Amino acid sequence: MKLVGRAWKYGPNVDTDVIIPARYLTEFRPAELAKHCMEDLDTSFTREVRVGDLIVAGRSFGIGSSREHAPVAIKASGIAAVIAPSFARIFHRNAINVGLPVVECEGIDEDVEKGDELEVDLSEGTVLNRRTGKLFRASRYPDFMLGIINAGGLVNYTRKRLRG
Amino acid sequence: MPQTVAEKILAAHGRRREVEAGDLLNVQVDVAMANDITAPPAIEEFQRLGVERVWDADRVVLVMDHFCPAKDIAAATNAKASREFARAQGIKHFFEGGPAGIEHALLPEQGLVGPGEVVIGADSHTCTYGAVGTFSCGVGHTDMGVSWATGEVWMKVPHTLKVVLKGRRAPWVVGKDVILHIIGRIGVEGANYLSMEYHGDGVADLTMEDRFTMANMTTEAQGKVGLFPVDGRTREFLAGRFQRPYTVHEADPGARYLDTVEVDLSSLEPVVAAPFLPSNVKPVREVSGTTIDQAFIGACTNGWLSDLRIAAGLMRGKKVHPDVRCMVIPATPTIYRQALQEGIIDVLMEAGCSVSTSTCGPCMGGHMGVLAAGERCVSTSNRNFRGRMGHPESEVYLASPGVAAASAIMGRIAHPEEVA
Numbered sequence: 322m323k324l325v326g327r328a329w330k331y332g333p334n335v336d337t338d339v340i341i342p343a344r345y346l347t348e349f350r351p352a353e354l355a356k357h358c359m360e361d362l363d364t365s366f367t368r369e370v371r372v373g374d375l376i377v378a379g380r381s382f383g384i385g386s387s388r389e390h391a392p393v394a395i396k397a398s399g400i401a402a403v404i405a406p407s408f409a410r411i412f413h414r415n416a417i418n419v420g421l422p423v424v425e426c427e428g429i430d431e432d433v434e435k436g437d438e439l440e441v442d443l444s445e446g447t448v449l450n451r452r453t454g455k456l457f458r459a460s461r462y463p464d465f466m467l468g469i470i471n472a473g474g475l476v477n478y479t480r481k482r483l484r485g
Numbered sequence: 486m487p488q489t490v491a492e493k494i495l496a497a498h499g500r501r502r503e504v505e506a507g508d509l510l511n512v513q514v515d516v517a518m519a520n521d522i523t524a525p526p527a528i529e530e531f532q533r534l535g536v537e538r539v540w541d542a543d544r545v546v547l548v549m550d551h552f553c554p555a556k557d558i559a560a561a562t563n564a565k566a567s568r569e570f571a572r573a574q575g576i577k578h579f580f581e582g583g584p585a586g587i588e589h590a591l592l593p594e595q596g597l598v599g600p601g602e603v604v605i606g607a608d609s610h611t612c613t614y615g616a617v618g619t620f621s622c623g624v625g626h627t628d629m630g631v632s633w634a635t636g637e638v639w640m641k642v643p644h645t646l647k648v649v650l651k652g653r654r655a656p657w658v659v660g661k662d663v664i665l666h667i668i669g670r671i672g673v674e675g676a677n678y679l680s681m682e683y684h685g686d687g688v689a690d691l692t693m694e695d696r697f698t699m700a701n702m703t704t705e706a707q708g709k710v711g712l713f714p715v716d717g718r719t720r721e722f723l724a725g726r727f728q729r730p731y732t733v734h735e736a737d738p739g740a741r742y743l744d745t746v747e748v749d750l751s752s753l754e755p756v757v758a759a760p761f762l763p764s765n766v767k768p769v770r771e772v773s774g775t776t777i778d779q780a781f782i783g784a785c786t787n788g789w790l791s792d793l794r795i796a797a798g799l800m801r802g803k804k805v806h807p808d809v810r811c812m813v814i815p816a817t818p819t820i821y822r823q824a825l826q827e828g829i830i831d832v833l834m835e836a837g838c839s840v841s842t843s844t845c846g847p848c849m850g851g852h853m854g855v856l857a858a859g860e861r862c863v864s865t866s867n868r869n870f871r872g873r874m875g876h877p878e879s880e881v882y883l884a885s886p887g888v889a890a891a892s893a894i895m896g897r898i899a900h901p902e903e904v905a
Binding site (some may be wrong): 334338340346347348349361367373385386410418465476483 | 496523524525529530533534535536551552557559560562569604607608609611623625626627628630631634635639674677678704707709762778849850851855868870871872873877893902
């Protein structure tokens with residue numbers, strides 16, 4: 322699967338409290354969460370984000386709480402994938418479970434600037450920055466996780482398993 | 486092959502003779518817990534699976550603690566949805582109102598978690614139960630809904646970081662200082678995907694409450710679980726609480742560790758984690774001029790009875806600084822009542838603290854004690870990210886209860902010695 326999109330760029334340690342602040346956590350409808358996505362870090366995000374955009378960030382994207390509201394808010398904002406050198410464990414797991422592609426890609430944050438157009442090939446595991454021409458190789462998902470992603474998330478994957 | 490504690494517990498729950506770090510497997514869950522934020526979406530995911538009953542109603546725990554007592558209509562609606570699900574499913578471990586406390590203090594106190602078991606919680610600080618030898622970790626609400634249906638969860642067997650604690654602590658150094666020191670050394674990514682396994686003669690120097698505080702903050706270094714050995718203190722804590730027979734797992738000699746961190750407890754001093762990362766750790770004496778607007782003593786990290794005792798010991802006969810609001814929240818109603826009986830609450834209120842019913846409250850800026858722009862709080866909670874306790878331009882310094890109490894009196898960050 323190939324994605325082409327415009328990059329939003331953030332630094333390292335983007336935590337779940339800025340992705341979706343706790344004051345909005347009485348809500349869990351995706352469209353409502355999307356209205357506040359990233360607002361404590363970047364107030365322009367919700368105004369200017371377009372469907373198919375990508376987030377590129379530094380290490381440890383998604384550190385902090387287990388709130389699945391974070392990947393849900395990002396996905397509902399229209400973001401097609403998040404690309405970072407590393408992700409926090411629970412965020413990574415939640416993103417896979419809700420079907421938000423997360424791409425682990427060493428060095429990507431040093432090359433990409435806000436607004437760059439990127440090509441992401443999820444099956445090949447590559448990211449190309451069209452501005453700089455630099456091609457990055459991403460780490461590959463284990464087959465087990467690919468099974469969850471291909472089923473469209475953990476609930477669909479489990480439904481199939483339960484039906485046997 | 487020699488195994489770590491994490492490998493042994495996961496092998497036993499994955500019906501394998503042995504596993505090794507990196508293996509992916511489905512494991513049986515002993516307890517699956519959610520709170521008032523995560524239960525409602527977990528219930529929706531559970532219902533999408535088309536399964537009628539949870540796998541074992543006695544092993545599902547629901548705690549209404551984050552925005553409860555309900556702070557607004559939306560919070561009340563979430564608690565109601567959780568309550569209705571608990572009733573329909575026959576879930577007896579549903580905590581709300583009087584019996585409710587902060588989940589990560591309540592579950593151990595009520596004897597719901599014990600050694601050698603696998604516990605998942607839709608809350609990142611579920612790793613707290615590693616203090617009693619439980620393989621416990623935080624998951625999201627989709628994992629929770631699925632585990633309610635299947636009684637299982639998928640796990641990647643973690644590599645292990647060995648943490649060797651040596652020696653004895655100096656006065657005023659508590660578990661909070663030890664874990665902040667470790668996070669400061671290894672960083673917020675230092676234990677990503679890892680199990681932290683505690684060893685060494687220094688473990689015996691730590692109370693159960695110190696261990697809960699330390700295991701609680703495993704997730705601040707992104708660890709999956711922080712496992713303490715089960716010793717005499719653990720058994721004493723479990724006696725009369727935890728009813729299931731349990732297996733105590735010890736690491737085999739020659740078990741494989743990714744790395745080892747050694748900590749000489751006698752070399753440590755009281756510290757804070759300055760904004761905006763829990764790894765931004767500094768000795769209290771380096772930041773002791775910093776003025777504060779609020780002090781918070783509570784949260785799943787430090788709302789234990791011994792924490793309240795430390796605070797009351799420092800505040801007896803003194804007053805909270807006129808420019809500071811000091812808020813105390815006992816983690817559970819049992820702790821609250823014990824503190825009442827010991828006269829602790831009286832001392833704290835006489836000093837000018839406000840005392841609240843058990844709730845997560847201000848820790849994540851949810852309700853009560855939320856910070857305005859430019860305000861600064863010394864807090865015994867576990868996170869100091871931007872906007873964690875309120876306005877994005879507010880600041881949180883993480884510290885022990887002794888440092889928080891001393892700071893409340895002085896109106897600035899202070900070492901407990903300054904007021905003792």
